[in-house]
Amino acid sequence: MKNPFRLPWRRPAESERVAETKAASGFIAIAHEGRAHWTGRSYAALAREGFMRNPVAHRAVRLISEAAAAVPLLLYEGTGERSEHPLLSLLARPNGRMAGVDFLETLYGHLLLSGNAYVDAVSVGEELRELHLLRPDRVSIREGRDGWPEAYDYRVGNHLRRIAAGEGGLLHLRLFHPLDDHLGFPPLAAAQMALDLSNAAATWNKSLLDNSARPSGALVYQPKEGGNLSADQYDRLKTELDEGYSGPMRAGRPLLLEGGLDWKAMGLSPKDMDFVEAKNGAARDVALAFGVPPMLIGIPGDNTYANYQEANRAFYRLTVLPLIGRTASALSGWLSARFGETLKLVPDLDQVTGLTGERSEVWARVKDADFLTDEEKRQAVGY
Structure with a gap:
């Protein structure tokens, strides 16, 4: 009885398989449509493919987070500045593992790569002792019946910790997301195609170098008297190509052809693909998504700003200071409730x-x- 669940594209059994013939009397090129593969938009995917693999994304994130974390914060109570306060001491040393600059740099990095940052407070009695950052991919939101967050679940392995939302709970900072009510949108996700294009160009370039810096091609056997390569001839030719002409150490060796063999290049050359300009264009798109002038990262071909000083000033005014402002405002409201005072954190622009x-x-x-x-x-x- 035939199996009704057997699929038409099943793999043939050994007895049904057709023996492979290694005939090369002619040349046939079959082109079929390829499908692009894009990086996911999760925190782990963007961190791995962007910050950890792409030099432009890595430098842009570090440039913004380090510049923002280096700007001192001033504390005001009402209209008067406070030079001494427990909040300033807490921000200078949020916990036993981090100094204030490290804490803020990590917070800004979470915002840039995830669109979200989570700050947890540790209190002893009524006294606020430490601040900790929670990795965004380990936090999930629990919605109440009204659709608003009522708690946050922080999961590490099999351990689950539930933290209440609101003034006495977790502080959630997020960037604007047009299609999500609770989570932020990471800047790098907007440059997802440019990121994958840049990484694919680097991978293709490395593979090309590993293949003796030669584009892919085919050896065409066209003898004058006709005929095919025998199985032994086919295997010997394939072995010679693998052992004698593949790899960076064998780059530049001349290919010896005999008996009607001819080399036909397949695919586009780096010049035809405009490889360098495409790579620089993708790098500019990644820098644009973060709000970093390409001139500051060393990307050629961008003369938007007259000089480096003007680009640096635009970088601080349009990217760094707005990020500091929104973060300082969120921390001010959250910590004011903790200390029972009306406190306001403001960046010290004289130190920028x-x-x-x-x-x-x-x-x-x-x-x-x-x-x-x-x-x-x-x-x-x-x-």
Whole structure:
């Protein structure tokens, strides 16, 4: 009885298989449509394929996170600045494993690669002692009946910890996502195609070098008197190609052809593909998604900014400071409830090296304003 569940594309049994013949009397090229493979948008996939494999994405994330973490934060209570407060001590040393700069750098890295960052607080009695960052891919949101988050589940292996949402629970920072009510959208996901194109170009280039820097091709056997290669001739030719002409150590060896053999190149050459420009274009798209001027990463062919100083100032104004501002605002509201005070964290712009020229221009204009008193000038420059 025939099996009704046997599929028409099943693999033939040994007795049904047709013996392979190694005939090369002519040349036939069969082209079939390929399907592109794209990296997933999860935190692990973007971190692995972007930060850990792509030099442009790696440098962009480090450039933003390190620049943002290096900007000092000032603490205000009402309109007065506080130079000493338990919150400042906590931010200087959030926990026993991290200093303040390391903590903020990791937080910004989570936001850039995941679109989300989670801060957990550890209290002893009524006193807030430590702040910890939770890896975004280990956190899941539990929605209530009203659709709003009621708790966060943090899972490590088989261990599950449930943390309440709200002022007394976990702090969730997220970037804008147009199609998700609770999770943020990572910038690198917007450049997903450019990221895969850049990685594929590097992989293709490495494979090309491993293959003696030669494009793929075919040996065509076209003897004048006709006939086919015997099985022994076919195996000997294949062995000679593998052992004598493959690999970077054998690059440049001339290929000896005999008996009607001819080499036919298959595929496009690096010049035909415009390899270098395509790779630089993909790198510019990745940098654009993060908001980093390509000039700062060393990508050629981009003259949007007149000089490096102008590009650096645009980088701080358009990318770094907005990221610091939203993070400081979220931390201020969350920690104010913890300390029972109205506290506000503000970046100290006087310590931002990328805005030195801009700050000098402001000071020069205020200095020449004769209609202002010394007290008004001090207020105008932030003192």
